[in-house]
Structure formats: structure tokens, C-alpha cells
Amino acid sequence: MPSLIDLRRRIRSVKSTQQITKAMKMVASSRLRRAQDRVLNARPYARVAQDLIASLATRVDPGLHPLLEVRDEARPGSTAMLIVVTGDKGLCGAFNTNILKEAGRFITSVPGHQVVLGLVGRKGRDFFKRRRFDVKVELANVFHRLDYEHAREVAKVAIDEFTSGRVDSVHVVFNEFKSILQQRLVVQPLLPIPRASFGQEAGPPVDYLYEPSPEEMLRVLLPRFVEVEVWQALLESAAAEHAARMTAMDAATRNAGEVLDSLTLYLNKVRQAGITREIIEVVSGAEAL
Secondary structure (H helix, E strand, C coil), X not given: CCCHHHHHHHHHHHHHHHXXXXXXXHHHHHHHHHHHHHHXXXXXXXXXXXXXXXXXXXXXXXXXXXXXXXXXXXXXXXXXXXXXXXXXXXXXXXXHHHHHHHHHHHHHCCCCCEEEEEEECHHHHHHHHCXXXXXXXXXXCCHHHCCHHHHHHHHHHHHHHHHCCCCCEEEEEEEEEEECCEEEEEEEEEECXXXXXXXXXXXXXXXXXXXXXXXXXXXXXXXXXXXXXXXXXXXXXXXXXXXXXXXXXXXXXXXXHHHHHHHHHHHHHHHHHHHHHHHHHHHHHHHHC
């Protein structure tokens, strides 16, 4: 049976941990509001850009721009690039673990083909650097001050690798923010530019008038579109990370409260047993006299 000193020491330790998890929950909650506003404001722009570029890519000759070139990914020796977006910190439940598992599934799903990586977030960088993967770009400790320039840097590397022919496709894996309690894993093709598919349910495609020429439009719009897609993935991941951390810290705070209740009850039982034992010793001594 542990002593009263050990129990009191453990109770103090659990209370300190509970204060830390409660503070982290409040910090994550305040940061989540800002991150959620950013991602919700960016979604309409990204959605319209996706529809517009996909529609344009469907109507023009793929030879007009190298980012439209569709290559045979099934051929032996083809190379794919995967951009993995994780968090910079832990204590957010299975947020980072799920991303790393999904990235592992993507890598193993193309046996015999080479996969190079672009890593955003310290957790993903540390995980894959230890396993000696070929890393083309890495950004760490960026989510505390996330800026569009970070997306531009990642997009520039992806575009250079694709247009030079060193990689045949580019994908990005990240956690999409759905709600405070839910994040959705997304593996999104980035390059070549996806084309729109028009079916009976979608209705007739929307046609556009080009001014200036389609070649000039694509030259300007396609690199910017890749940047927007990467930026949207970073915003989604940042909001999802804060939501996951807030949920994890809330659960940890409640669990600490339950542990405190259990330890306090056990402490009282030990104290009561000690008092009862001392009373019995006094009574027994008195009777012996």
C-alpha cells in the first residue's frame, strides 16, 4: 500500500498536468477560431479556381502547357512526388499518425516505382528523414506564422520537378478540416492539372471566352493555381491540427479529473485505515495496562 506522502505527491503531479492540458486547450481554441476563419474564407476562391482551371484544361490541347501533360504512371521506373503536410507539434491525438500512415500506404501502393517527398511540418520531416527518403523540399516550424510564401515555395519545387520530367505526377496528402470533432484524410492529385469530367448529373459544361489567348492564360493561371491548391491544403491542415489538439487536450483534462477523483478517494481510504489502526493500537495498549 502506498504511503500518504506518495499519494499526495501523485495528486499534485496530476493537478499540474491538468492545468497544463487545460491551458493548451484554451490556446488551441483561440487559435482555431482564427484558422477556421482563414480556411472558410479561402474555400470559395479555391473551389471556383478548381472548377475554372479544370474546365479550361478539358477544352485545350494538353501540349499547350507542360503542367497539362498526362504521363503514364504505370510504366516501370516512373516517379511520383508526394507532399506530406503534418503538424509541427504533437499532443493532438492521432492527427500526425494518421497522415504518416496514409503517406506510407501511398508509397507502398506503387511497388517498383520511385516516390520522392516534399515535407511540410516538423513531425513529417523528422519521421521521413530518419528513414532516408529522397526529400525535394522541407518546411518546418511554419504553422505558427503561416504565410502564402510557404505555399509558393512548395509549389515552385513541385512545378520544377514535374516540368523537368524528374517526376511524372505530384500528389498532396493532408487533413481536411470538417469540424472541431472531425478531420478527413485527403490524398489530392496536384500535377498534372486534373481535368473536369462532365456527366449527365453535372449538366452541360460552362464555356468561357478567352482574352488574351489560351496559351497566355494558361501560362499565367496554371502556376498560380498550383500555389492556391497548396495554400488551401496548408490552411486546412492548420485548422484541423488546432481542432485535433483542442479535442485531445479536452479529453486529457477530463481524464485527469477522473484520476484525481480516484486518487483522492483512495487517499481518504488510506488515511481512514491509518486512523483506525492507530485507534486499535491505543485501545489494545490500554487494555494491556
